[in-house]
Amino acid sequence: MIYSIGRGLLRFIYTVLFRLEAVGRENIPRDGGVVLCCNHISNYDPPTLGIKIERKVRFMAKSELFDIPVLGPVLKAVGAFPVKRGGVSKESIKTALNILRDGQVLGIFPQGSRNNDGGIGKKGAASFALRSGSAVVPAAIIGEYKLFRKMKIVYGKPVNLDEFKDDPSGDALERATEKIMSKIDEMTKTGVPSQP
Helix, strand or coil, X not given: CHHHHHHHHHHHHHHHHHCEEEECHHHCCCCCCEEEXXXXXXXXXXXXXXXXXXXXXXXXXXXXHHHCCCHHHHHHHCCCEEECCCCCCHHHHHHHHHHHHCCCEEXXXXXXXXXXXXXXXXXXXXXXXXHHCCEEEEEEEECCCCCCCCEEEEECCCXXXXXXXXXXXXXXXXXXXXXXXXXXXXHHHHCCCCCC
């Protein structure tokens, strides 16, 4: 209930303030686990990633945010779960995998920190997808959070990671991550949904 109300309110605010347009929403599977992977340019990104789609998106959030009065309970109410600074704990990994195995959507920013240009990306998204059998949908936020300037969120076709499912090599996760990141980068440059 709180998520739906908040999403509706933020849709209105982001549409008015940032003229946010969504492209490729039909590429997000209607059911089943989905790892929604996106570039990371601002603290405003989590709402941007989720407010224009109908499915609820769950996120990891820094554990210290849950200690802040009002904000902590709101984060819990909208389905966020804590992750400790400096690394993802076993508990956070277990929570993420359970979310996906329950057929929900998990939003992840594989670049890690904002504006981490040129990085290979963190391997968590690929790992979660391969371990849970979930679809991976790349997304790209295009533009800047400046008032009344147009922004766009683009959702690509699910990335085909079949080649990595039974790959015993140690660099399989790295190559899967590279593939996901290349789709995000492609959409950031073109503004067009990527293909599998």
